[in-house]
Amino acid sequence: MRPNRFENKVVIVTGAAQGIGKAVAESMAAEGATLALIDLSPIVEETVANCLEAGAPKCIFRLANLEQHDTATAAIHSAIDELGRVDVLVNNVGGTIWARPYEAYEPEQIEKEIRRSLFPPLWGCHAVLDTMQAQKSGVIVNVSSIATRGLNRVPYAAAKGGVNAITACLALENAQYGIRVNATAPGGTDVGARRIPRNASEQSEQEKIWYQQIVDQTIESSLMKRYSTPQEQANAILFLASDESSYLTGSVIPVGGGDLG
DSSP states (O other): OOSOTTTTOEEEEESOSSHHHHHHHHHHHHTTOEEEEEESSTTHHHHHHHHHHHTOSOEEEEEOOTTSHHHHHHHHHHHHHHHSOOSEEEEOOOOOSOOSOGGGOOHHHHHHHHHHHTHHHHHHHHHHHHHHHHHTOEEEEEEOOGGGSOSSOHHHHHHHHHHHHHHHHHHHHHGGGTEEEEEEEEOOBOOOSOSSOSOOSOOOHHHHHHHHHHHHHHHHHSTTOSOBOHHHHHHHHHHHHSGGGTTOOSOEEEESTTOOO
C-alpha cells in the first residue's frame, strides 16, 4: 500500500457518524483526503473532529436524510459547491432494521427496509454523476452486503441486490467518462453498541431469537468463524476508492472472511 493515496482528492462519505463509514472517513483523512461527511445524526461532528486530527486538510459535514431525493441531492450538491469537485463517493448508508422470516414482515416494514438500504446509493450516485462526467473522472464505491444470501432479512437482501445491480449498470454506462463504480459486500461486522440504533423499539424474545439466527448463520458461513472489524471493511473500501484499483470497475468484492454471499 502506498501512503497518502487520497492527497488532493475530495471524498464524500455517507453514513460517517459510526461504524464502517466512520472508519472509512478517518482512514481516508489519515491518507490526506479532503472530506465531506453526510449523515442524519449530529454525532457525525465527532467524526469530523477526528478526521481533522488525523490529517485531513479540510473536513465538512452535512446533516441530511439520504433516503429522500431532495434532501440527499441538496446535501451532496452543497458539499460539492463548497469543496469545488468530488473525486470519490462512498455510499455507505444502509442496514437491517428488522430481522425476521419474510412472512413475519409487515408491508410497511418491507418498504422501510428497501428505502433505508436502496435509495441512499441511488440518490447519491444520481447526485454526483453530472460533476464526475464533466470532470471525466471519478470513483464510486457502494457498500452492499453478503446478506443477499442469508436468513431473516429478505427485504434488506433485496435492497442490497439492487445495490449490486446499480454498481454493474453504472459501471457500464460511465466507463466512457473515466468513472469507475465498484462495491464491497461486507460480512458480519462488529461495530459495538450503536449509539443511534436502527430500530429504537425494544426487541421481543422472538425477535431476539430471529436475530441470533442471523448471527449464528453469519459466523458459520465465514471460513474464519468470526465477525470483521470496521477497519477490515474500511481497508477494502479504501482500496476500491484508490488508484490502486484502477483496472477494476463493475465489481462487487465480498469481504466476509471467505463467505462469498
